[in-house]
Amino acid sequence: MTDPHGFLRTPRRPVPARPAEERLSDWNEIYAGQSLLPLVSEQAGRCMDCGIPFCHSGCPLGNLIPEWNAYAARGDWWAAAERLHATNNFPEFTGRLCPAPCEEACVLTINADPVTIKNVEQAIADQIWERGYATPQPPQRLSGMTVAVIGSGPAGLAAAQQLTRIGHTVAVYERADRIGGLLRYGIPAFKMEKRHLDRRIEQMRAEGTRFRT
Structure with missing residues (x-):
């Protein structure tokens, strides 16, 4: 099988974890957030923007995965944040806790490793807060209800x-x-x-x- 776009040559990499001696000193998260960014850029670029994106049906929230993958691959975090928040109020939660059925539904699993969608989601969510995109959105008027x-x-x-x-x-x-x-x-x-x-x-x-x- 030919692979002109290199999708098969970019395997899933293990997510970088904090050193064991550092993790022993606290109860914080095992994985270091900033270390995900190089992986995210690479993995988001593997998304093929399929004609029928099965990752949509695999995601319980119906996340617009190919859309925010495309923006994350280019480093356009504002647009990625807007697309991610369109279907998900709390991507910083799901990006860490979801078992990622979207990855099992990824078309690339037919003959290669899937896009690491969960890592991309977490990285976008973290960038939303680090770049100040998660500002409060109070209503312009009250309904009285x-x-x-x-x-x-x-x-x-x-x-x-x-x-x-x-x-x-x-x-x-x-x-x-x-x-x-x-x-x-x-x-x-x-x-x-x-x-x-x-x-x-x-x-x-x-x-x-x-x-x-």
């Missing part, structure tokens, strides 16, 4: 953010002492540091979402 969201897990937070941004007054109720649900108490820090959750909650507060623990 009040909504209560029960539970502050990822689904509750996403619903609350969408409802707040279109002008409803939203209160999130959580039975635990802190906001976050599964993200707070079910995910260990080495998988996702809680600072990612805390800064997103602060963004939601700035947009007008209220929290009741």
Whole structure:
């Protein structure tokens, strides 16, 4: 089989991890974020922008994967952030925690390693915050309607953010002492540091979402 574009010659690489002696000193994430950028540029460029992108159907959120892959390959992080946020309120969570069924659906798996879509998503999400693209988006006007969201897990937070941004007054109720649900108490820090959750909650507060623990 010929391979004029080099897709088969670019295998999946292991994601760089922090040295063991450094990891022993804290509970932080195993993988260092900035070390993903060279891998991301290479892997995003492997995306073939298929006529029928099966990664869309493989992703439970319906993420626009070929679109933000194209922007990430060129280093256009603003456009990549816009396309990623179009279908995903919290890509910094899913980029770290999702089991990546999109990669199993990647067309390249027919005869090669898939694009490391999860790593690309995480890198874009991190760039969104590092470059200041995740600014609060308070509504321009209020609808006069009040909504209560029960539970502050990822689904509750996403619903609350969408409802707040279109002008409803939203209160999130959580039975635990802190906001976050599964993200707070079910995910260990080495998988996702809680600072990612805390800064997103602060963004939601700035947009007008209220929290009741």
